[in-house]
Amino acid sequence: MKTSKFLFTTAVAGALLMSCSNDDEAPDDVNEEEVITTMTITLVPEGGGTTVTLQTQDLDGDGPEEPDVTISGSLSENTTYNGSIVLLNETEDPAEEVNEEIEGEAAEHQFFFEVGIGLNLNVAYADDESDYVSAETGENFTTTNPVGLVFTATTTDAGTGTFTVTLRHEPTKPNDGTTGDAGGETDITETFDLVVE
Amino acid sequence: MKIFIFIVFVFLVHFHGLSQDCTDILSGQVIDYHDKTPLEKAVIQIVGTQNIVETDDNGKFKILDLCSGEYELEISHPDCSTVFIEVNLEGIEWVDIRLEHHIEELEEVKVIGDAVANKTNSAIEESLRLTTLEQYSSGNLGDALKELGGVSSLNTGANIVKPAIHGLNGSRVLILNDGVRMQDMEWGDEHAPNIDINSAGSISVIKGASALQYGGDAIGGVILMEQARIPSKDTLYGKTLVNGILNGRGGNITSELTRAFKKGWFLKGQGSYKRLGDQETPDYVLSNTGIKEIGASLQFGKRLFTWGWDARYSFYTSEIAILRASHIGSVDDLIRAINSGEPQVINPFTYELQNPRQEVTHHLGKIKFYKRFEGLGKWNLQYDYQNNRRFEFDVRRGGRGDQAAIDLELTTHTLSSDFKWDAKEKYQLQFGLLGRYQENFPNPETGVRRLIPDYEKYDFGAFITGEYRLNDQLLVDAGIRYDFSRIDAQKFYQTSRWEERGYDAEFQDLIVEDRGTQLLVNPVFDYNNISGTVGFKYSENDANATRLNYAIAKRAPNPSELFSDGLHHSAARIELGDLSIQSETSHKISLSYQRQFKQWGFTLEPYGNFIKDFILLEPTGVEFTIRGAFPVWEYRQTDARLLGLDFSSYIDWTKNWETEHKFSLVKGKDVDKDAALINIPAASLRNKIIFSRPEWNGFEAFLESQYVFRQNEFPENLWVFSPADQEDVLLEINTPPNAYHLIAAGAKKGFQLKRNMKLTTSLTLTNLLNTKYRDYLNRQRFYADDLGRNIILQLKLNY
Numbered sequence: 004m005k006t007s008k009f010l011f012t013t014a015v016a017g018a019l020l021m022s023c024s025n026d027d028e029a030p031d032d033v034n035e036e037e038v039i040t041t042m043t044i045t046l047v048p049e050g051g052g053t054t055v056t057l058q059t060q061d062l063d064g065d066g067p068e069e070p071d072v073t074i075s076g077s078l079s080e081n082t083t084y085n086g087s088i089v090l091l092n093e094t095e096d097p098a099e100e101v102n103e104e105i106e107g108e109a110a111e112h113q114f115f116f117e118v119g120i121g122l123n124l125n126v127a128y129a130d131d132e133s134d135y136v137s138a139e140t141g142e143n144f145t146t147t148n149p150v151g152l153v154f155t156a157t158t159t160d161a162g163t164g165t166f167t168v169t170l171r172h173e174p175t176k177p178n179d180g181t182t183g184d185a186g187g188e189t190d191i192t193e194t195f196d197l198v199v200e
Numbered sequence: 201m202k203i204f205i206f207i208v209f210v211f212l213v214h215f216h217g218l219s220q221d222c223t224d225i226l227s228g229q230v231i232d233y234h235d236k237t238p239l240e241k242a243v244i245q246i247v248g249t250q251n252i253v254e255t256d257d258n259g260k261f262k263i264l265d266l267c268s269g270e271y272e273l274e275i276s277h278p279d280c281s282t283v284f285i286e287v288n289l290e291g292i293e294w295v296d297i298r299l300e301h302h303i304e305e306l307e308e309v310k311v312i313g314d315a316v317a318n319k320t321n322s323a324i325e326e327s328l329r330l331t332t333l334e335q336y337s338s339g340n341l342g343d344a345l346k347e348l349g350g351v352s353s354l355n356t357g358a359n360i361v362k363p364a365i366h367g368l369n370g371s372r373v374l375i376l377n378d379g380v381r382m383q384d385m386e387w388g389d390e391h392a393p394n395i396d397i398n399s400a401g402s403i404s405v406i407k408g409a410s411a412l413q414y415g416g417d418a419i420g421g422v423i424l425m426e427q428a429r430i431p432s433k434d435t436l437y438g439k440t441l442v443n444g445i446l447n448g449r450g451g452n453i454t455s456e457l458t459r460a461f462k463k464g465w466f467l468k469g470q471g472s473y474k475r476l477g478d479q480e481t482p483d484y485v486l487s488n489t490g491i492k493e494i495g496a497s498l499q500f501g502k503r504l505f506t507w508g509w510d511a512r513y514s515f516y517t518s519e520i521a522i523l524r525a526s527h528i529g530s531v532d533d534l535i536r537a538i539n540s541g542e543p544q545v546i547n548p549f550t551y552e553l554q555n556p557r558q559e560v561t562h563h564l565g566k567i568k569f570y571k572r573f574e575g576l577g578k579w580n581l582q583y584d585y586q587n588n589r590r591f592e593f594d595v596r597r598g599g600r601g602d603q604a605a606i607d608l609e610l611t612t613h614t615l616s617s618d619f620k621w622d623a624k625e626k627y628q629l630q631f632g633l634l635g636r637y638q639e640n641f642p643n644p645e646t647g648v649r650r651l652i653p654d655y656e657k658y659d660f661g662a663f664i665t666g667e668y669r670l671n672d673q674l675l676v677d678a679g680i681r682y683d684f685s686r687i688d689a690q691k692f693y694q695t696s697r698w699e700e701r702g703y704d705a706e707f708q709d710l711i712v713e714d715r716g717t718q719l720l721v722n723p724v725f726d727y728n729n730i731s732g733t734v735g736f737k738y739s740e741n742d743a744n745a746t747r748l749n750y751a752i753a754k755r756a757p758n759p760s761e762l763f764s765d766g767l768h769h770s771a772a773r774i775e776l777g778d779l780s781i782q783s784e785t786s787h788k789i790s791l792s793y794q795r796q797f798k799q800w801g802f803t804l805e806p807y808g809n810f811i812k813d814f815i816l817l818e819p820t821g822v823e824f825t826i827r828g829a830f831p832v833w834e835y836r837q838t839d840a841r842l843l844g845l846d847f848s849s850y851i852d853w854t855k856n857w858e859t860e861h862k863f864s865l866v867k868g869k870d871v872d873k874d875a876a877l878i879n880i881p882a883a884s885l886r887n888k889i890i891f892s893r894p895e896w897n898g899f900e901a902f903l904e905s906q907y908v909f910r911q912n913e914f915p916e917n918l919w920v921f922s923p924a925d926q927e928d929v930l931l932e933i934n935t936p937p938n939a940y941h942l943i944a945a946g947a948k949k950g951f952q953l954k955r956n957m958k959l960t961t962s963l964t965l966t967n968l969l970n971t972k973y974r975d976y977l978n979r980q981r982f983y984a985d986d987l988g989r990n991i992i993l994q995l996k997l998n999y
Contacts, residue, residue, distance in 0.1 A: 029713065029720055030654045030690050031644040037597055039826060061826035063717065065649075065767035065774060067700035069824045094717070104598035119926065138599060165926060172529070172597060183536070186544040188595065189529030192828040194923050 038064045039101050041091040042191050044168065046084035046156060055084070057166075059193040062093060070193065077198035078124070083157045085129070088114065088168075090191070102152065105170075107138025112190075114151025115169045115182045122164025122197055129153040148176045158199045167194040222267040226287060228295035230259045230275060233505070236575055239277055239299055247272040247284070275299065284433075284462075298505075298574075330402060330428065335946075335964065338443035338452045338474065338992055341375075341397050345423065348405055349846035349862050350805065352881035355978040356390040358479055358987050359491045359520045363393070364977070365407050366807060367842050367866040367880045368420030371758045375423045376414055378512060380566050380584045383612040383638060387652070387760035389771070389979060394516045394562035394588065396495025398441070398454040398472045401428025407807070407846075408788050409731060409753030412663045413618065413632055416681040416731030417755035419786040419811065430458055430466045432503065437956075439998045447990035448476030448490065449549070464504045471496040477551035482970040482988035487547040488524040488554050493517070507571040517561040521553040526983045527595050528772045530828025531920055531931065534982065538932055543984045555601050556769075559591040577621040586612045594769050605769055606651055607643035612636065627668040634661040640759065651775075653691035653763050660684045665733075678734040685756050688724045689763060695719055697765055707779055725762070727783050729754035743801075747792040757781040761815050761835045767825075771979075774823055774832045781837060785812040802849035807842075814840035816870075818878045819933050822920045829923060831933060839871040842880075856893055862886040867913065876913035878934065882976055883909040898960070901947040911936040911976045937981055940973035942966070948994075960996040965989065 044057040055078055061070035078084065090101035105112050109132040116126040128149035137144050174187030182189075230242040238259025245252045246263070255261045268290045275297050276282040287295060336344035342353040342361025354362045354369045362369045375382040375393050377400075384394040406422040414422050438457035445451050452474035460466040474493040479486050494517050501510025525543030528534055537544060566584040573579065592606035618632030636659040642650040665679030690712075698704060698719055713720040735749030764777035790807035815837055822829040844866035851859050863885050868877030888904040914934045922929045948962030970989040974981040 030642075030692070032692065032715070032718070033644045033649050034647060035649060036647045037600060042826065059826055063694050063696040065823075065825050065827075065830070066694040066696040067823055068696045070826045107599075108597065167923070173595065182532075186536075187529075188527065189533055189828045190597070191826050192530065192532070192923055193826065194926065 035064065035094050036092065036099070038092050038094055039090050039191055040064065040093040041098075042168070042170075042193065043089045043091070044086060045089070046078070046086050048079065049083045049085060052079060052082065057168075057195045057197075059191075060093075064094065072193060072195065074195055074197065077200050078156075078158050080158055080161055080199055083155055086126075086154045086156050088152050090170075104138075105150075105152065106135040109135040109150045110137070110144055110146055110148070110176065111173050112150060113148070113171055113174050113176065113178075113185065113187075114154070115167075115171065115180065115185065116151070116154065116156075117167040117169070117182065119165030119167070121162050122166060123159040123162045123199055124164075124166065124197070125157045125159070127155050127157075129155050146176075149180075161200050163196070163198045165194050166197045167192065222265055224266040224268055224289050225262065225264055225292045226266055226271070226289055226295070227260065227262040227293070228297055230255050230261070230277070230297045230299060233298040233572075233574065242275055242277040242297075242299065244297075245274045245276075247274050273297075333397060333400060333403065334441060334994075334996060335962070337398055337441045337454055337994065338445050339397065341393050341395050341403075341423075341425075344397055345403065345405060349803075349848045349864050350407055350844065350866075351405060352864070352884075352977060354389060354879060355975065355980070356392075357486070357489055357520075357523055357526075357978070357980050359476075359489070360390050360392040360522075362386075362389070362391070363423060364881065365405060365421035365423075366809065366844055367868055367877075368809075372418065372420035372755060373423060374415050374418045374421075375425070377425050377514070377564065378427050378566070379568065379582060380564055380586070381415060381614070382564075383586045383610060384560075384562055384588045385590055385608065385610055385652075387758045390522075390558070391590070394518070394560055395425065396454075396472050396493070396497075396514075396516055398456075399470055399495055399497050399514060400425040402426050407805075408749065408790055408809075409751040409786065410677075410679075410733040410735060410749050412665050412679040412681040412731060412733055413630060416661065416663070416683045416729055416753055419753050419755050419784065419788075419809070427468075427499070430460050430468065430503070432460060432462060432464050432466075434462050435460050437999065439996060441994060441996045444993040445476060445990065446992070447987055448479045450474070450476035450490075450551075452493075454495075464502045464508065465500075466503065466510075467498075467500040469496075469498050475551070478549050480549075480988050481985040482972050483985070484542065484546050485549050486523055486984055486987075487543070487545055487550075488521040488557070490521045490551055490553050492519040492553065501568075505572065506574075507569075509567065509569040511568075512564070512566045514564045515562070516564075517559070519553055519559045520557060522556040522558065523980050523984060524554070524556070526980050527556045527769075530772070530830055531822055532828055532922055534772065534831065534933075535922060535929060535931060537983050555593045555595050557593050559593070559604075561587075561589045563587045575623050577619060577623060579617070579619045581617045582615070584612075584614050586610075586614075588612075592769075600647065603645070603647060604643075605646055605648045607646050608652060609641045609643070610638065611641075612638040625669070627666060629664065629666040631664045632662070634659070636660075648769070649692070649694075649766055651764065651766070651768060652759050653689045655687055655689035655759055655763075657688070658684075658686045673740055674736060674738050676734075676736045678732075680730070680732045683729045683731070683754075683756075684726070685729075686724065686726045687756075687759065687762070688722070689759070690720065690722050691763055692718045692720055693765060701765075701776070701778075703779060723762075723779060727756035729756060729783055743796040745792070745794045747790075747794075749788075749790050751786075751788050751790075753786045753788070754783045755786075756783045757815060761817075764835065767830065771833075772830065773819075774830045775817065776832065776834045778835050781815060781835060782813055784814050784837065786810070787812075799853075800849065800851040802847065805846040807844055807846075809842040809844075811840045811842070813837040814870075814877075816840070816878060818915060819918055819931075821918060822931075824923075829920060831918070831920070831931065838873065840877055841869045841871050842877075843867050843869075856891055858890045858892070860886075860888040860890065869913075870915075876915055878915050879977060880911065880913065882911035882936065882939075885909075896949070897952070898950040899947070900949075902945065904944040906942045906944070908940055908942075908975065910939040914976075933982075936976040937974035940971060940975075942971055942973070943968040956999065958998045960994075960998070962994045962996070964992045964994070966992075 041060045046055040056075040058073045059070045092099045130153045131147040132144035169192040170190040171187035174185035178185040230239045240257045242255045253261045271287045342363045345351045345363045352364045385391045404424045409418040411422045440455040442453045454472035456470035458468040472495040477490045479489045497514035499512040524545045568582040570580045588610040590608045591604040594605040614636040616634040621629040638657040661683045663681035667677035710721040712722045731753045733751040737747045739745035764775040768775045788809040792805045794803045820834045847863045865883040868880035885907045890902045892900040918931045919928045920931045944966045946964035950960040
């Protein structure tokens with residue numbers, strides 16, 4: 004019975020396929036180099052006083068844990084603060100500063116500062132693209148749209164409200180300074196509840 | 201459907217005849233190959249002469265007064281395929297001729313591309329179907345299949361089209377490419393089949409799991425792409441099609457050439473190239489929607505009636521740009537996109553394919569051997585190899601745009617064999633076995649956490665199917681299949697995700713290594729599935745048929761349903777699989793009633809599909825990350841019910857005027873939640889008027905209306921907290937777009953250039969009125985309108 008012999012052979016071959024030995028090596032870790040885990044905004048008052056630090060930290064990236072938001076204290080009335088932003092990727096060891104990448108692609112990035120009702124705070128950009136060296140050309144950018152890695156924030160009367168900081172990738176530039184007009188993709192966004200007293 | 205072309209080898213006994221004055225005699229007997237019964241009324245003709253005889257009731261014949269020499273005989277019989285044999289005549293010769301008396305056919309509920317008036321001649325159906333495929337030569341598989349009732353598609357833009365049968369797609373739809381089950385990562389919504397439509401000679405769709413020989417998990421159905429038959433005679437023929445496509449400002453070219461020999465040898469080569477730039481809606485350019493596609497295949501072998509083999513290699517590669525505006529960051533970006541009603545990014549037309557885009561390459565190699573055993577049946581043995589490599593490039597920071605964000609390599613080996621007993625007139629049995637090994641390698645170089653982990657998968661399947669003809673009217677078929685599959689994966693979970701999912705309670709023993717923030721786990725899951733089918737076909741005559749089929753099918757979860765975890769950048773959503781997902785079980789009952797009258801005919805196909813533990817992916821909420829809030833889509837299991845109806849009919853008004861009408865409806869329900877299922881196609885109605893004058897060089901013109909209703913049954917939308925608005929807003933992620941009505945028209949005409957060279961020109965216009973519309977089953981409906989008017993000019997040259 005030739006036929007059954009053929010089928011039997013096939014079955015055996017199939018069984019052999021099934022019983023491959025399993026000596027897998029563990030797969031390599033993926034080095035997540037593009038993640039931004041931490042944004043620290045430092046507000047230094049002109050003429051001295053208490054520095055205020057705002058931070059959002061999300062160590063598991065797109066994992067389930069929500070970002071941890073800390074605000075070191077309240078702002079003072081009628082004060083001008085010099086703001087600067089530091090971005091970190093803390094999944095790497097040591098932590099990597101992401102600012103370099105933003106600076107190298109300054110023309111494709113912009114921070115937006117949106118102040119909610121009740122918070123008396125005026126924000127102005129203190130940098131533009133030409134302050135930074137393009138990673139692509141090695142030369143300073145020739146365009147002068149704002150970027151927002153450094154800025155000034157000036158308080159007036161006391162009040163409370165939200166202060167939302169958003170980093171957009173590939174927004175429309177120039178824009179009117181609002182996220183609605185700029186489009187692009189959100190790389191970071193955090194809303195801080197601030198008090199001016 | 202497969203009618204085998206074959207040659208019968210004849211064993212001749214040589215007599216040393218003395219006569220030279222044309223008194224030789226050739227006699228013999230014609231018998232059925234399978235059951236060896238003599239065949240009456242077979243016609244034997246000596247090729248090139250008027251010498252014709254018929255066999256008597258014992259299947260015997262005699263031709264007198266022949267000269268010695270070589271003759272070619274043509275033997276034909278009404279129930280059989282025609283055979284040619286060569287005879288070397290010297291004196292008196294006796295030949296035994298065996299004819300193939302079976303028309304091998306799939307007896308499942310089959311979709312025919314058209315309610316064809318005369319079912320007796322299957323060739324008409326075939327050529328019609330080839331005609332339809334050629335019409336879609338510039339499109340893709342999913343688009344062409346939508347010509348069939350009950351077949352829809354899930355799209356990501358116009359170039360990524362996943363076929364859906366009776367509302368189900370992806371892993372629930374098997375695609376067999378010339379006998380090879382495609383293994384091309386059908387898991388994701390934006391993973392279209394990696395197939396060049398021009399490589400198929402015909403495509404059939406089986407709407408359900410009753411074709412057990414192809415797999416037991418075809419809960420949606422099976423798509424069979426088959427090769428055109430190659431005749432066993434000395435011939436060389438081919439064709440070339442060129443399409444100019446207005447929308448996208450490009451075109452495609454496809455060409456094939458076949459060389460066949462009388463001895464059964466054949467060689468066939470085919471190649472296609474397609475290139476489109478940005479496509480356009482009525483109002484704007486869809487920036488970054490171009491495509492580049494190359495397909496090629498080579499097939500060769502030897503096919504005789506008693507045995508044969510063939511080998512095939514096919515290559516497919518495509519680079520598809522993904523609508524730039526559909527690449528978003530977070531919920532706020534999504535809300536903005538949905539509310540604005542037009543894409544956030546519109547650039548001037550370009551042929552460039554920029555990020556986001558995908559590059560997929562698929563290699564398929566197959567070798568198949570068959571042998572017939574006289575009076576018994578046919579044995580097949582096949583080995584196939586597939587390699588699928590998928591890159592997805594994303595808009596990335598820091599010059600990483602050239603580094604793929606997803607890089608997967610899927611390798612599959614399959615060995616399968618089956619035996620078909622068809623010796624008996626009344627019944628047939630088929631028995632088969634399959635073994636498969638598959639490996640997935642996600643490249644860690646991407647710098648992005650793996651969406652699909654490293655895994656090895658082992659499959660083993662065995663089936664037995666049979667059919668029994670009770671009488672001329674009634675045919676019963678049944679089958680049972682067993683499938684074992686084991687998936688052995690190695691995956692990194694974020695510790696936070698592992699705990700959030702509650703896996704630390706249930707699956708803690710799978711952990712191999714704890715790396716602090718990440719856990720390496722090694723899940724090994726086994727699935728044992730039994731599927732079965734039973735049904736009958738009752739036909740009083742050729743003009744009507746009733747078919748009833750019940751199929752139980754079980755499908756093991758695929759890797760994305762089990763292991764997805766994290767941000768799927770191209771979809772801007774967090775997708776979460778579930779390790780505890782088990783196989784889903786479908787019970788499908790389908791009824792088909794077909795009637796043909798003198799000038800019109802119709803087919804009515806109601807069905808019910810009751811799926812226990814149906815696996816679905818749906819939006820469940822949002823998660824907050826430093827990048828903002830993301831919609832979370834989770835896989836879950838529920839009991840589902842799909843009820844539907846396909847109707848098609850044709851009317852021949854006059855010799856030249858014909859109309860076709862098609863209606864499809866499916867309703868999907870989540871029984872546990874008492875709510876609508878997500879992504880169920882809306883009802884659609886198609887009407888077509890066709891004018892044909894064959895005597896004007898095959899002139900044909902048509903006007904078609906397609907009305908797609910609004911899907912009024914959809915899952916609830918979500919309320920999500922919008923950081924930008926500092927309040928909960930309604931995320932209208934499930935709201936379907938409005939109904940739409942599209943008009944298409946076309947005409948074609950042929951020109952006989954030489955005796956065996958024919959040019960056919962055709963012009964097709966789709967979305968003739970440049971209607972603005974969006975389709976519920978296109979994932980880009982949130983961001984942009986669908987395609988505007990398109991004009992396709994096709995030149996086809998047969999030689």
